Every structure is written in C-alpha cells, then in structure tokens.
Amino acid sequence: MNAPAELVNQHLIDPEICIRCNTCEETCPIDAITHDARNYVVKFDVCESCRQCIPPCPTGAIDSWRRVAQDRPYTVEEQFSWDALPEQAEIDRGGDEGTPEDVVRITAEATAGQGGRVAPPWSAAHPYQNLYGLARPAVATCSGNFRLTGEDASSAIHHIVLDFGKTAFPVLEGQSIGVIPPGTDAQGKPHFVRLYSVASPRNGERSGYNNLSITVKRVTEDRDGNPVRGVASNFLCDLKKGDPVNVVGPYGATFLMPNHPGSSILMICTGTGSAPMRAMTERRRRRIALNEGGELMLFFGARTPGELPYFGPLTKLPKDLIDTNLAFSRVPHEPKKYVQHLIRERADKIARLLADENCYIYICGLKGMETGVEEAFADACRDHGLDWETLLPALRAQSRYHVETY
Amino acid sequence: MSTIDYNERIPNNVHLSDNKTLQRALQRWQPAFLGWWKDMGPEDSTKLDVYLRTAVSVDPKGWAHFDYVKMPDYRWGIFLTPVEGERKVNFGAHKGEPAWQEVPGEYRSTLRRIIVTQGDTEPASVEQQRHLGLTCPSLYDLRNIFQVNVEEGRHLWAMVYLLQAYFGRDGREEAEALLERRSGDADNPRILAAFNEKTPDWLAFFMFTFLTDRDGKYQLAALAESGFDPLSRTCRFMLTEEAHHLFVGESGISRAIQRTCEIMKSHRVDDPAKVRALGVIDLPTIQRYLNFHYSVTLDLYGSEVSSNAAAFYTTGLKGRFEETKIGDDHQLANDEYPVLDLVGDRLVEKHVPALNALNERLRDDYIRDVEAGIGRWNKVVEKAGIGFRFKLPHKAFNRHIGTFAGAHVSPEGKVLSEAEWTHMRGQWLATEADREFVRSLMGRVAEPGKFANWIAPPARGINNQPLDFEYVRFS
Numbered sequence A: 001m002n003a004p005a006e007l008v009n010q011h012l013i014d015p016e017i018c019i020r021c022n023t024c025e026e027t028c029p030i031d032a033i034t035h036d037a038r039n040y041v042v043k044f045d046v047c048e049s050c051r052q053c054i055p056p057c058p059t060g061a062i063d064s065w066r067r068v069a070q071d072r073p074y075t076v077e078e079q080f081s082w083d084a085l086p087e088q089a090e091i092d093r094g095g096d097e098g099t100p101e102d103v104v105r106i107t108a109e110a111t112a113g114q115g116g117r118v119a120p121p122w123s124a125a126h127p128y129q130n131l132y133g134l135a136r137p138a139v140a141t142c143s144g145n146f147r148l149t150g151e152d153a154s155s156a157i158h159h160i161v162l163d164f165g166k167t168a169f170p171v172l173e174g175q176s177i178g179v180i181p182p183g184t185d186a187q188g189k190p191h192f193v194r195l196y197s198v199a200s201p202r203n204g205e206r207s208g209y210n211n212l213s214i215t216v217k218r219v220t221e222d223r224d225g226n227p228v229r230g231v232a233s234n235f236l237c238d239l240k241k242g243d244p245v246n247v248v249g250p251y252g253a254t255f256l257m258p259n260h261p262g263s264s265i266l267m268i269c270t271g272t273g274s275a276p277m278r279a280m281t282e283r284r285r286r287r288i289a290l291n292e293g294g295e296l297m298l299f300f301g302a303r304t305p306g307e308l309p310y311f312g313p314l315t316k317l318p319k320d321l322i323d324t325n326l327a328f329s330r331v332p333h334e335p336k337k338y339v340q341h342l343i344r345e346r347a348d349k350i351a352r353l354l355a356d357e358n359c360y361i362y363i364c365g366l367k368g369m370e371t372g373v374e375e376a377f378a379d380a381c382r383d384h385g386l387d388w389e390t391l392l393p394a395l396r397a398q399s400r401y402h403v404e405t406y
Numbered sequence B: 001m002s003t004i005d006y007n008e009r010i011p012n013n014v015h016l017s018d019n020k021t022l023q024r025a026l027q028r029w030q031p032a033f034l035g036w037w038k039d040m041g042p043e044d045s046t047k048l049d050v051y052l053r054t055a056v057s058v059d060p061k062g063w064a065h066f067d068y069v070k071m072p073d074y075r076w077g078i079f080l081t082p083v084e085g086e087r088k089v090n091f092g093a094h095k096g097e098p099a100w101q102e103v104p105g106e107y108r109s110t111l112r113r114i115i116v117t118q119g120d121t122e123p124a125s126v127e128q129q130r131h132l133g134l135t136c137p138s139l140y141d142l143r144n145i146f147q148v149n150v151e152e153g154r155h156l157w158a159m160v161y162l163l164q165a166y167f168g169r170d171g172r173e174e175a176e177a178l179l180e181r182r183s184g185d186a187d188n189p190r191i192l193a194a195f196n197e198k199t200p201d202w203l204a205f206f207m208f209t210f211l212t213d214r215d216g217k218y219q220l221a222a223l224a225e226s227g228f229d230p231l232s233r234t235c236r237f238m239l240t241e242e243a244h245h246l247f248v249g250e251s252g253i254s255r256a257i258q259r260t261c262e263i264m265k266s267h268r269v270d271d272p273a274k275v276r277a278l279g280v281i282d283l284p285t286i287q288r289y290l291n292f293h294y295s296v297t298l299d300l301y302g303s304e305v306s307s308n309a310a311a312f313y314t315t316g317l318k319g320r321f322e323e324t325k326i327g328d329d330h331q332l333a334n335d336e337y338p339v340l341d342l343v344g345d346r347l348v349e350k351h352v353p354a355l356n357a358l359n360e361r362l363r364d365d366y367i368r369d370v371e372a373g374i375g376r377w378n379k380v381v382e383k384a385g386i387g388f389r390f391k392l393p394h395k396a397f398n399r400h401i402g403t404f405a406g407a408h409v410s411p412e413g414k415v416l417s418e419a420e421w422t423h424m425r426g427q428w429l430a431t432e433a434d435r436e437f438v439r440s441l442m443g444r445v446a447e448p449g450k451f452a453n454w455i456a457p458p459a460r461g462i463n464n465q466p467l468d469f470e471y472v473r474f475s
Helices: A023-027 A077-079 A101-110 A231-237 A271-288 A312-315 A338-343 A347-355 A369-383 A388-397 B020-040 B105-130 B139-166 B167-179 B202-223 B229-267 B272-277 B283-301 B308-315 B354-383 B420-429 B432-441
Strands: A008-013 A034-035 A038-042 A064-069 A140-145 A158-164 A176-180 A194-197 A211-217 A246-253 A264-270 A296-302 A320-328 A360-367 A402-403 B049-054 B065-068 B334-345 B345-354
Touching: A008 A038, A023 A158, A023 B229, A038 A077, A038 A271, A101 A402, A158 A231, A158 B202, A176 A231, A194 A211, A194 A231, A194 A271, A194 A320, A211 A231, A211 A271, A264 A271, A264 A338, A264 A347, A264 A369, A271 A296, A271 A360, A271 A402, A296 A338, A296 B283, A312 A320, A320 A338, A338 A369, A347 A360, A347 A369, A347 A388, A360 A369, A360 B283, A369 A388, A369 A402, B020 B105, B020 B139, B020 B167, B049 B105, B049 B139, B105 B139, B105 B167, B105 B202, B105 B308, B139 B202, B139 B229, B202 B229, B202 B283, B202 B432, B229 B272, B229 B283, B229 B354, B272 B283, B283 B354, B283 B420, B283 B432, B308 B354, B334 B354, B345 B354, B345 B420
Parallel strands: A264 A296, A264 A360, A296 A320, A360 A402
Antiparallel strands: A008 A064, A034 A038, A140 A158, A140 A246, A158 A211, A176 A194, A176 A246, B049 B065, B334 B345
C-alpha cells in the first residue's frame, strides 16, 4: 500500500522579525532550538511543540508554523539560509497569501466569467492550498502517460498520472496543480509555472494510491495558428514512466464539488476543460453504492469523437449515473454542433436543474464558449418561465455557478 | 502597618514570607519606590490601563501573563531563575568550588559596587524616558515604552532585593540612594554618563533601547556567570525581560527606516532635505543618531585595559559573555587579547594580558551583536532598492572613556586634529538642528491602529493581538 505521508505543523522562527535575543534557546527544555551567526532555528526532529518558548519571545517571531509533509520538514540548514520565512501555507485561511503571483493572475483571468471571486458550495470539502511553493516544489514521478485522442486527431491530448510517493499532496476535484518545466527560458530565468486541473478524484487516480492525473494538450501552435512549442505541455506529453516532475500547489478553493446527498452537478466543458468534470464524475461513480441521490448532467464539446478526451470511458458510464451530451463540430457530413445547441435541445431539464437549489453548475474550457452557454441558459429560462438576468446573480450568491475558462 | 499581604503584593519565588527581616526591609522600601515612580515614572500615566506583560512566576507560562494594568498597580516582584542542582564557580581563582549562596566577606564591597552600578541604570532610564509618552507614534509604541519602563522598575527591585537581602545596613542605604539620585541632576546624578544624557525623542529612545539596553544585556550576561549564585540567578531572569527592550529598539528603528524607504521610493526622492519635507526621518540623520548612541554606549564598558575588570574575573564575581560555552582554562593567566592603542596619530593593535582586557572583550562581543542588527536594518533598505547602507563607526570614534578619551577619531578610524574634528562632527553626530527636526515630527498618535507618518506599523502585534488593538486605554 502506497500510503501518503501525513501533514504536520512544523515549528519555525521568522527571521525577519527575530532579534536573535537567545531567549527561546535558553527557555527550551529539550534543546530543540539552536542558532548560527545568521538565524535562530528549530530542530524538527527534537521539537515536541510544547510551546514553552512562545510566551517568552519578545517579538512573536517564535510563533511561526508551516504545514509540511512529515517526511519533508525544512532542515536546520535550510532554515539557517533564510532571510524570510518561505512562502506558503496559510492553508487554513484559504486565501491567496503565499500563492505565486502567476497563479493568482491566471486564476483571476480564468474565473472572470463567474463574476469575481465566489465561495465554494457549502458542502464542499475543505481544500489544502499552497502546500508547496516555487522555492520548494514537491517532486512527483510520472507513473503513466497515455494519449487520449486518436493518432489522426488534430490535437494530441494526454492523460498523465503523477505519483507522489511518500510526499503528501492532498487535492480535491476541481483544484489545480502547478507544474514547473525544467530548465530556464531564453533570458536564463526559470520557466513560469503552468496550471493544470486535476482529472482524478480526491482519493487518487487509483483509489487509495497517492497519485493524481492531469489532462494535457500538447501545444504546437498559438491562438492565431502560428507554430509554437509549448514548454510545459511538451515536457509533460513527452514524460516517460519514472521521470520526475516539480509540482507546486495545490491551488483553488472555489471550483469545488458539493458533497451533500441529493446534490446535483451540471457540467459544461470543451477539450481539456473536461479534467475537473472527469474528477467529479469519477468521485460520484466510486460512491454509487452509497445511493446518495442527485444527478449528473454533462455537456461536452469537441471537433470529433476521436478528439474528445475520455470518449471511450465516458460512453461506458451507467446512464443512471450521468446524462451525457456530446457535441461535435467537425464530423464529416454532419451539421456543426456546439454545446449550446445541445443545451437548447435539453432546455426542459436544464431549466429544472438551474432552478434546483441543490444543483451546482460548472463551466470549464475555452473562453469563447462562455457567451454561447450563457445565451443558451437564457433561452432555456425564457421558455420555462425563469428570468436568467435575475437567476444568474442568485446562482452566484448561492455559490452555485463556477467558471474556469482560458 | 502590616496589612499588606506581601506574597500578594510582591510576587516572588524567594520565600519572602519566611524571612521577616527582609520582608520588613522591603516593606519600608516599597512606599519610597512608589513615591519615586509617581514623581519620576512616565508622565501623566498613573490612570491609564496598559496591556502589560507581568511576570507572575518564573516558569514559561507564568512569566508572560498579559492583562490591562494601571502601572502603579504593576506587580513588581522578585524573581530568580530556580537553583540549578550543584552550580559551581566556573572561572577565576575559585573555579570548581561550589557557587556561593552568601557573599564572601572579602568581596563584599566590590560586589556591592557592581550591584549598585547595575541597579542605578534601571531607574535612570525610566527617568530619561518619562516625557516620551506624550509624543507616542501609536498606542502600540506607547504600550511598549510603558512595558520597558515597568520592567526597568522590576530590575531595580531585583537589585534592591540583593542589596537588602545580602548586604545588611550598607545595602539598605544603597537601596535608598538608588531612589534619590536623578538622571541629569547637577548635584546628585546617576552613576554612569550615558544615563545622564537626555532621551528627548522617540528616535533617541529606540536607539537607546537598541544600543544602551544591549549594553545592559551584556553586563547582565557577564554577571549571570557570577560565582555569587543569587546574583547569577537574578540576572538570568532579567535577561529574559531585557530581550523585549532590545526588540522595541531594533524594530522601532527598523520601522522608521522602512517608512522612510517607502516614502523615498514612492516619491522618487533621496535628497535628505526633500525626504524631510515629506515628514519622515532621512537616513543620514538616523545614521548620525546611531553614531552618537553607539559611541556613548561603548564608553559604558570602561577602559580597554582595566585591573578592576581583571580582579572581578579572578575573584569569580563577573565572568565573560557565555563563559561556560568558551573552551579555554577559564583562568586566563597566560592568555593575551588584542586592544587598540593610540600612538601619535595612528591606531595600533597591541596585545595585553587577557585578564586586563576583559572590558574590551565584552565590548567586542557587544559590537558583533550590534553589527548583526545593523545588517538587518540594511536588509530593509536593500529590499526597497535604495543604495544607502548603515555603518557602525570605528570603535575609537567619539569616545570619552579609556584610551581614546580626548582623542579625535573619524567614523572611518582616522585620527584627526581638533580643528578637523570640530569642522566635521556635525556631519557625524546628530546636531541640534537634527534633533529639532526629529522633534518636529513627534506628535502624539493615540487612536487604535493608527501610526505616525514617520514610522511603519510593526509586522505583528503584541501577544499576537491585532495592530488596531487598544493597547492602552484612557479612562
């Protein structure tokens, strides 16, 4: 059994606030505190968190803690080298504090469509965030890399499984991880972090294992069609079993699934935007036996069946688990179909779900889909005596409307 | 009148109630102390409710008890670090003998002098700082200066306890005299020069707590090594309190620097006059304050070569900083130590017997500690992307005691003529104009969460309270 390491609070001293007065070292009954010419530090393997050093500290620097994996605490040598505490882990407050700037920016852009920051569903599980920062990423190992789209498809989408071994990396469906491609850019700086939604449920790609999966499209051209080689996506799509990957995160505290019995989930996605939908669906599938009720409804758009990630597994899911609606826009000899067309076709059920307080809506995919989907929702409402203009703010206020587009 | 429950009024861990003579002596001294506090303690402060840390016992939980207290009701107590099994004299001629629980007759007057000199600094600094509450830059800072003041008061109690408990009638007289001398008084001044200087503004206060209280730390640390066990245990406990004073100073200056840097950056100015016009203290003025307080404090260590210091050590009364962590014979009979000497117009290093250079050695330990603090200030400047760096002046700069008394040495260590010195000193030491400018910024800010323009808020509140906590209540 590949059980993940536990997360524990590591006691640290804030070098920016500490005045090196030696009071803590003097007070500690078991000599867990030591110093060099630069910093006072706490020995993780000795400290018993008895907190006797906390009141005597004149500065408050002593009252610093970081959530770390039990088998990967900050070493005394690392602490000696610090000018400031490492970024992280205001995990219990769920804020952006400690989140890398790139991640905050990407997230803000991706969630603009939901009308600013929203709260997660009330029954969402509490997410861990920012456990691993840029200065100290977790190292995962690639344990699987499968191409999801056909060899003749216009895009290569890969399902990549990352194993964290003994390193704790707890995630929830809907959260993202950041990948730092190895090497440096043309200016000699480290590459930017890239975010990928987790495609597996919280208890692992393989249930009970400390692994997760992501869905990665190999980027070979930019949005205007000019050839360009995406650094992170190509690195990931080329991974071989056993290759190491530097991972930061997890991130995301709002695009989370409801957990209460009877809650329904309405999912609309395109391309790799299917990752969080797969995670949520898989979470529900593994709990079928519990008979918790609630419905799943999915609208999924792609050019052709061969380009739709997870097409095979998706079509094999029990019909009473999920109501799947696939829209293909480039099937020869067939009219172009987009997700909004199918939403209009299913207006009856859509209207019922939009009005159901226990139904939560998730939209993930390309930015371009947002407008079409909203118009389709508005149409469905109009035909069923609902007013989208008043419904949408209510959905947002109830944390039922979640958008991540890019 | 013995209606006062002394165990209640004077928290202590020295079994005060078992020693009626001592109890009576302290009973007589207490009203005089409170009278002194009323006359010379912080101005207009007796009715304020201050969020103070009070030591109610010596274990880690008991000695940092936070609550609102009116300062005259502060529980000034007597705390000694508990007896350590079989403590020994760890240095000097008596090395290896059991530590003394009573004063050895032959060292009585020397030891009394040491304790009186240390004790005299405690009320002195309270007197020096008594007007500053009226110009506090925030409630947080007001609370901090009051905390410093009451703890200096407690340190006086600690020394008075030793005098009263171990030195009989002489000790009692000395205890009374400690309340009679006054900082800066022409007729009856405090013993050490630095404690007769004025502390006219908050920058001076922060410099004082950063630099001069740090001398206190080193003196206490050396006395904590003493073969006279009650002195050692008293000083150990005082050191834990002293740490807060150093923090107030270091972080106070650091916050002033941070604020100045913020303003320099946002307004893109670095000309000191323009910086001043924006209502913050320009960095060169802070450097000149530093030069002054640093050099005055260096004098407190005494002469570079001192037979008194040698005698204190050999007799086991006063050790070196972290004596027991030093790996030598702790006798020093055959060791040498380098000290600076003035030969003509040059500073040269000479080697003298280590025993005679103990003042210099303690001064050097102190300098290293100060340098580390200056390095942390420079990080603040560096982080703001400003080119200025603070620098400690040469240790011969502006000295009035020891080898360099009467000599004129630049901050870089160049020996100067009197004319050169007079010409340049205004660029090195805070001038009256500097002080006047700093004073002009000192307006009282007493609204919770608000800070004067010249100083940044601290990184954390006291006892993890928020910054807009009502650290002082005016009732």
